[in-house]
Amino acid sequence: MIGFTGNTLDRADDLRHDPAAFAAAAGDWRARWLRLDGLMPEIGGDGRLVWTTLADLPDDAVPILLGLAEGRPHFAAFLPGFQASSAPAMRSPALMAMLANLAPGEAAIYAAARSLIDWHARHGFCANCGAATDIYRAGWARKCPSCAAEHFPRVDPVVIMIAEHDGRALLGRGKNWPAGRYSALAGFLQPGESVEEAVAREIEEESGVRVRDVRYIASQPWPFPSSLMIACVATADDDAITLDTNELEDAMWVPRAMVRAVLAGEEGPFLPPPPYAIAYTLLTEWAKE
Amino acid sequence: MIGFTGNTLDRADDLRHDPAAFAAAAGDWRARWLRLDGLMPEIGGDGRLVWTTLADLPDDAVPILLGLAEGRPHFAAFLPGFQASSAPAMRSPALMAMLANLAPGEAAIYAAARSLIDWHARHGFCANCGAATDIYRAGWARKCPSCAAEHFPRVDPVVIMIAEHDGRALLGRGKNWPAGRYSALAGFLQPGESVEEAVAREIEEESGVRVRDVRYIASQPWPFPSSLMIACVATADDDAITLDTNELEDAMWVPRAMVRAVLAGEEGPFLPPPPYAIAYTLLTEWAKE
Structure with missing residues (x-):
């Protein structure tokens, strides 16, 4: 398998456009939340990513919908105030070793989560007018309350x-x-x-x-x-x-x-x-x- | 030829990193400046884009280096205060007709100029901290004077x-x-x-x-x-x-x-x-x- 491909989650794009369904998913007690240390993954002995529950997260964690697996919502958490610049560099030996040991498909989930969290951390303001923006669309966009511009994650x-x-x-x-x-x-x-x-x-x-x-x-x-x-x-x-x-x-x-x-x-x-x-x-x- | 491909200009990336050489190119009397009406091209009877000289542009026009042709610099001009939202919609019948009549390779030059001007118009502020940013790197980037973040045009x-x-x-x-x-x-x-x-x-x-x-x-x-x-x-x-x-x-x-x-x-x-x-x-x- 090509590196960082094979994500098995259903991205469930429709939920991004349905605030009520998204809120219900984020409150679902069965929902799984990806455990990250800043931008670094946590990996279990089985080579799989480690997930936790909403109860383990700070109150101000903002849900980013990674997708569904058998109907069960999977999220990453964006923690307001997180500084991407405080995260370890991409080519740290620790991360390289972790990536080499991940089970197929797991790195793809991590890739989506990492890119989104890092993007939010470095794009909190509106490029069009300079105002602070809000996360919306289930974590897949930001919107400016001042000029109404929408901003989407870069690829x-x-x-x-x-x-x-x-x-x-x-x-x-x-x-x-x-x-x-x-x-x-x-x-x-x-x-x-x-x-x-x-x-x-x-x-x-x-x-x-x-x-x-x-x-x-x-x-x-x-x-x-x-x-x-x-x-x-x-x-x-x-x-x-x-x-x-x-x-x-x-x-x-x-x-x-x-x-x-x-x-x-x-x-x-x-x-x-x-x-x-x-x-x-x-x-x-x-x-x- | 595939639409919007076949740009014959040498993009001369090295000039983007050499402010002195770039300034010399922008002041070169042989330099050609792309004529645009907002984001709309002007097209001559030969199906080619229309170019002008620096003398025809407002004093506050900011040069964007499109590239070189036989050593001769070619620029687009970014006019501070230009509002992308004031430009005609992308699928206007007038633009469609113009594109259909452009000589091979000309649409590619227009595509690069249009994307860059539109990006500058909608990205005048730092997504990282909200401060107003400056054009740099020959028009191929913006830099924040406050937090030093660099921003590059989206693709x-x-x-x-x-x-x-x-x-x-x-x-x-x-x-x-x-x-x-x-x-x-x-x-x-x-x-x-x-x-x-x-x-x-x-x-x-x-x-x-x-x-x-x-x-x-x-x-x-x-x-x-x-x-x-x-x-x-x-x-x-x-x-x-x-x-x-x-x-x-x-x-x-x-x-x-x-x-x-x-x-x-x-x-x-x-x-x-x-x-x-x-x-x-x-x-x-x-x-x-």
């Missing part, structure tokens, strides 16, 4: 891709990455461009390599804080690299057999991405071709 | 898709659509889901049809105000429709030969989408299969 599309040339994949390493780690190139998609255009622009900016024939491979949510990763492969006609040293520390072409070997756990010229990152899925799919 | 991913069953495509029509118009279903991707999951969720919510095997087809920017349209086809095992009448007025299964005929201009049970919409590309690709 920021990111392209992540390998150029291929003569059976080799272009991998790069960012500054301050762990020793030996190389991965697919990546960057935010910008207003006014398609996925295919963003892939070509980012590869050329970072490595000087020009590509054509962009092929979509897969996607995943990436809750740091709220990206949609879109993984692609593109064909390069030339393998000359001109590194943008503001973006990358190094880049290299790696033959398919070597990528396959590294993914199989053998020693090679780079360390593979973690399995929950879509770069892992992307390299795995490309290595199969 | 909202939208999935647009057809379910297929036994050689037929599921098409729906929204409320208040022009008479006879049917198109692919569509909806915003939400935090914590992949493209594939969003496609399955939206189809099931709107039509009751369950799908598997989601296949990516193409993408396009859609500047109303700032979507990234991601077009897919998915396979349905059952063709029973349960309409969500809050979302759709009707839905129907259309055989491939009929889709092909309608796209070829023949009369049929529905009017085709306009060629600059990715629904047109999606139906065309599916009809070829």
Whole structure:
């Protein structure tokens, strides 16, 4: 399963538009509330997320409806005053270890909860007029009491891709990455461009390599804080690299057999991405071709 | 060419991070400034956008760098005080006619400019603390002078898709659509889901049809105000429709030969989408299969 996918909850969008039904769900004694320590998950010995009841939460906790499982409401709690900046950085070793141990589908629930809580924490004011806004739509939006503007959680599309040339994949390493780690190139998609255009622009900016024939491979949510990763492969006609040293520390072409070997756990010229990152899925799919 | 793609400007991201070079570009007498009437384009008899010089703009116009063409800077101007709500609605017949007549690649430049100007107009305040923010990074971001938060233009991913069953495509029509118009279903991707999951969720919510095997087809920017349209086809095992009448007025299964005929201009049970919409590309690709 691709990392952070496989959420088994029914998102029950209709409840978001029905304040009475939502209030009833939030008061339901069977409702489960996700236990989080700031933005960090709590994980049981079974590799599953830990849930609690409303009784265990502060009185001012605001319910965010994650969805239903067999009719039973599942919530995350937004605690007013929570500061996203006080939460541990996304790549803390503790979180990395937790993610690697989560049962399938559990990381997807965590991803939705984390992205929403983090968004509320950093979007308490109206971008249109500056007034303090209120949570509404079951935690999936905010509304301005002053100018009536509605605000919805961001999802920021990111392209992540390998150029291929003569059976080799272009991998790069960012500054301050762990020793030996190389991965697919990546960057935010910008207003006014398609996925295919963003892939070509980012590869050329970072490595000087020009590509054509962009092929979509897969996607995943990436809750740091709220990206949609879109993984692609593109064909390069030339393998000359001109590194943008503001973006990358190094880049290299790696033959398919070597990528396959590294993914199989053998020693090679780079360390593979973690399995929950879509770069892992992307390299795995490309290595199969 | 897919609608709103094919922007030939070099986005010159490096200039966004180099205030001195950016200021020099904005003062360059050769620089071209996009003429807009609010958010509406001006289009010459050659089907191309109309450009002007800095001298024709108000003194308080703020430059947004669209990119370079043969080294010559191209800008859009953000006029402080511009109200996005005063601009004509996205589906005005005048704009539809203009888009249909634009030369290839021109709509892509317009899309980037429109999305950025509209975003600035509706995001003048810091979502984190409520203070008024300043444009920076050559018009590709805003920064808060109070809490130092940086804000970047939104790009909202939208999935647009057809379910297929036994050689037929599921098409729906929204409320208040022009008479006879049917198109692919569509909806915003939400935090914590992949493209594939969003496609399955939206189809099931709107039509009751369950799908598997989601296949990516193409993408396009859609500047109303700032979507990234991601077009897919998915396979349905059952063709029973349960309409969500809050979302759709009707839905129907259309055989491939009929889709092909309608796209070829023949009369049929529905009017085709306009060629600059990715629904047109999606139906065309599916009809070829």
